[in-house]
Amino acid sequence: MSRSADLTGRITGIGDEAAPDLAGQIAVARELGWSALELRTLDGTALADLSASAVADAAGRLHAAGLGVVCLDSRIGNWARPVTGPFSADLEELERLAEHGRVLGCRSLRVMSWTDGGLPEEEWAALALDRMRRLARRAERLGVELLHENCAGWAGSDAARTLRMLAEVDSPALRVLFDIGNGVPYGYDGHALLERLLPYVAHVHVKDALPGDRPGEAVYTLPGEGVARVADCVRLLEEHGYRGAYSLEPHLAVVPHAGLRGEGTDTAGPFVRAARRLAALSVPLSVPLSAPAPSPAVPAQTPSRVPPPRPAAVDTGLLLHLLHTPTAGPLETGPGAPHALTAALRSYATAAARLGFTTVRLGAPAAAEVLRDDTPLPVRRAVAADPAFLERQPSLLLRLGPELPRERTVMFNVHLDTVAGGEPPAFDGVRFTGRGAVDAKGPAVALLAGVAAAAGSHPAIGRDVSVLVQAVAGEEGGALGTFGTRPLVAAGHVGRLNVFCEPTGLRHLPRATAAATARVTVDGEDAVDDRPGAGHNATVLLGFLAQHLAAALGPAAPGTPPPTVCVAGLHTGTLHNKVHGTGRLLLNLAYPTAAAGAAAERALARALDEGLREFTARFSGNPLVSRTASDAARITRLEWEKRGLPALGPQPAWGEELLARAGIDRWPDDEPAFTCDAIWLDGTADTFTTVFGPGSLDANRAHAAGEFVDLADLEAFAARTAALLTAFADDVGHGAEHRPVPTPTEKAGTA
Numbered sequence: 001m002s003r004s005a006d007l008t009g010r011i012t013g014i015g016d017e018a019a020p021d022l023a024g025q026i027a028v029a030r031e032l033g034w035s036a037l038e039l040r041t042l043d044g045t046a047l048a049d050l051s052a053s054a055v056a057d058a059a060g061r062l063h064a065a066g067l068g069v070v071c072l073d074s075r076i077g078n079w080a081r082p083v084t085g086p087f088s089a090d091l092e093e094l095e096r097l098a099e100h101g102r103v104l105g106c107r108s109l110r111v112m113s114w115t116d117g118g119l120p121e122e123e124w125a126a127l128a129l130d131r132m133r134r135l136a137r138r139a140e141r142l143g144v145e146l147l148h149e150n151c152a153g154w155a156g157s158d159a160a161r162t163l164r165m166l167a168e169v170d171s172p173a174l175r176v177l178f179d180i181g182n183g184v185p186y187g188y189d190g191h192a193l194l195e196r197l198l199p200y201v202a203h204v205h206v207k208d209a210l211p212g213d214r215p216g217e218a219v220y221t222l223p224g225e226g227v228a229r230v231a232d233c234v235r236l237l238e239e240h241g242y243r244g245a246y247s248l249e250p251h252l253a254v255v256p257h258a259g260l261r262g263e264g265t266d267t268a269g270p271f272v273r274a275a276r277r278l279a280a281l282s283v284p285l286s287v288p289l290s291a292p293a294p295s296p297a298v299p300a301q302t303p304s305r306v307p308p309p310r311p312a313a314v315d316t317g318l319l320l321h322l323l324h325t326p327t328a329g330p331l332e333t334g335p336g337a338p339h340a341l342t343a344a345l346r347s348y349a350t351a352a353a354r355l356g357f358t359t360v361r362l363g364a365p366a367a368a369e370v371l372r373d374d375t376p377l378p379v380r381r382a383v384a385a386d387p388a389f390l391e392r393q394p395s396l397l398l399r400l401g402p403e404l405p406r407e408r409t410v411m412f413n414v415h416l417d418t419v420a421g422g423e424p425p426a427f428d429g430v431r432f433t434g435r436g437a438v439d440a441k442g443p444a445v446a447l448l449a450g451v452a453a454a455a456g457s458h459p460a461i462g463r464d465v466s467v468l469v470q471a472v473a474g475e476e477g478g479a480l481g482t483f484g485t486r487p488l489v490a491a492g493h494v495g496r497l498n499v500f501c502e503p504t505g506l507r508h509l510p511r512a513t514a515a516a517t518a519r520v521t522v523d524g525e526d527a528v529d530d531r532p533g534a535g536h537n538a539t540v541l542l543g544f545l546a547q548h549l550a551a552a553l554g555p556a557a558p559g560t561p562p563p564t565v566c567v568a569g570l571h572t573g574t575l576h577n578k579v580h581g582t583g584r585l586l587l588n589l590a591y592p593t594a595a596a597g598a599a600a601e602r603a604l605a606r607a608l609d610e611g612l613r614e615f616t617a618r619f620s621g622n623p624l625v626s627r628t629a630s631d632a633a634r635i636t637r638l639e640w641e642k643r644g645l646p647a648l649g650p651q652p653a654w655g656e657e658l659l660a661r662a663g664i665d666r667w668p669d670d671e672p673a674f675t676c677d678a679i680w681l682d683g684t685a686d687t688f689t690t691v692f693g694p695g696s697l698d699a700n701r702a703h704a705a706g707e708f709v710d711l712a713d714l715e716a717f718a719a720r721t722a723a724l725l726t727a728f729a730d731d732v733g734h735g736a737e738h739r740p741v742p743t744p745t746e747k748a749g750t751a
Helices: 022-032 052-064 088-104 121-142 159-169 190-200 230-240 268-279 316-324 341-353 377-385 441-457 485-490 538-553 594-619 626-635 653-661 677-681 711-733
Strands: 011-013 036-039 068-073 108-113 145-153 174-179 201-206 208-211 218-221 246-248 358-363 395-400 409-415 431-433 466-472 497-500 514-523 564-571 582-591 636-642 688-691 708-710
Touching: 011 022, 011 268, 022 036, 022 052, 022 268, 052 088, 052 341, 068 088, 068 341, 088 108, 088 121, 088 316, 088 341, 108 121, 108 201, 121 145, 121 159, 121 174, 121 316, 145 159, 145 190, 145 201, 159 174, 159 190, 174 190, 190 201, 190 230, 201 230, 246 268, 316 341, 316 431, 316 441, 341 358, 341 395, 341 441, 341 466, 377 636, 395 485, 409 441, 409 677, 409 711, 441 466, 441 711, 466 485, 485 677, 497 677, 497 711, 514 538, 514 594, 538 564, 538 582, 538 594, 538 626, 582 594, 594 626, 594 636, 626 636, 653 688, 653 711, 677 688, 708 711
Parallel strands: 011 036, 011 246, 036 068, 068 108, 108 145, 145 174, 174 201, 201 246, 409 466, 409 497, 497 688
Antiparallel strands: 208 218, 358 395, 395 466, 431 708, 514 582, 514 636, 564 582
């Protein structure tokens, strides 16, 4: 049975053909109901020539309007840059657009392959290929994707040259941007060129035209009214499995390379009409979307070393782009630090869209959904202090396939926020380094590869089985998912199987501890070094209490597992000639059950009271700290940064069996668990929840200097994810989702 292509949500356009200014471009995009734009110029200024502040302002306005950016149209190698011109201009533009893309949420750059500059073909080819090779190597390091357009340049209108360029450059950072209408003015058959370049197409421009009176001229039309075979090209792309954007570049009122812009004319009107005509285009398909057509055979004249279409592999460029994008939240960095989480989520959503995912939502919860008794104190303070705190930290929900009942849904949770600090990102071909490499940008990117591999081999995935991906904010910084994961779970965005992608050494961990954070504060009076006993010495008092609490809380009571107590930051001051009368001590108490958490809170309060009494008894006769000793109980108080959070308890046996069939080992019962957002699935009926990911929090130095992850570990995680989805789909196909869910057992153990 044939069906028609559905381009809903996938049509966008080059904004400056609708309006020169960003406000006009946004207005047209919103009128058309688009979710993204392609950017080339703003107020006539090329993107690379904009200042960092102008780009940040543009990104803020786009994101506030709910718009992402699918491609940045560079001048690299275009009709105005002959191959004999300075290559430094292209390299500088690449660097600037890579930086701008991290703010705008886009890693894709449109490039061309230089005009000949009067050189003979052989010399032109050699220089163009050398330049593209050098650009691609730098793009690899920057996490940028070069999209070569079939336009001006050595490889612009010839499929054999394009294939030769792809082969000789041989870089994952170089792919094809196919413009459906460019064949008309350039005098070649665009549909025939597309047939040969299909496996390498990552982005599409849409225009249509009739031949002009002279060679090289065209009369541009609405899509479907010219000779570019727009519907045939869309059909070919869809049947081959293209799931990316269709970006409108109609040239009806604006033709940039010809210097044509109708002054005083309505440029938005023709653009809107073209967009609506494209959306209404009828494109019947002869191949079901769940079974993409095979790749066309490589023509005989194509060099034998042309790389085959890459399988669903870990997108190293996307990961580098995300590693370069600062996503540590304000709870980690404090106010004023660069924070581009929205841009990172936009980039992630664009990459997922190419695999068939749709964006269900991208936004932050309302404050009323966040502010509860169990919300950590730093979150409550931040929301009260800054009305935009939540807005700047949205979460993303993606879905592959239709919305299906929970029993036919798998949910994966990843977080793109990180802790602060870390070295500049790098990838040496084997290992990624940089903040978020293992926790958890690396797992997030590998997850997409695993889902794509599963969907490509099992037609039920994305048809009979729906895959949800929660890409959340607020996992780090002590927020514990209270404005990221928790609202999504509360809204019902969960599956029968739920996997939280955290470093577990490729073993699944069907439990998660929670944590309470205590702050012991001393609020006394300072003293000068000439009279140190005149004030209160918070340094001595808190230092004593830190040792006392470590000794009192470390050992376990008979017959109980040892508590996980972290005696953490202690701060009073930095001056050597002053007695600091104020200070604070932080403690983190991890617990496997809510009851254990409550017991740990009571134990800490008792131990603190005992410590204060012991300090008073021990130091009351010491003139340096006698005043501190007598006032210790009065000037010391216990406060809770967070408390009362749930922990993920034992999970049902059917999930254990499913993961075993998928070849995924289980975390041993005698190894302690750790805290993550999986706690918010505790008690959710008819579900199995586990934590699973590549690498190790300790061995891969998560939250520490030198954080890293190996590509091989990411690839292994992708393969196991694909196996898990396949096993789940097999169960659905055999009706396993209708079996009674066993009562949770103690098989999972506790931390």
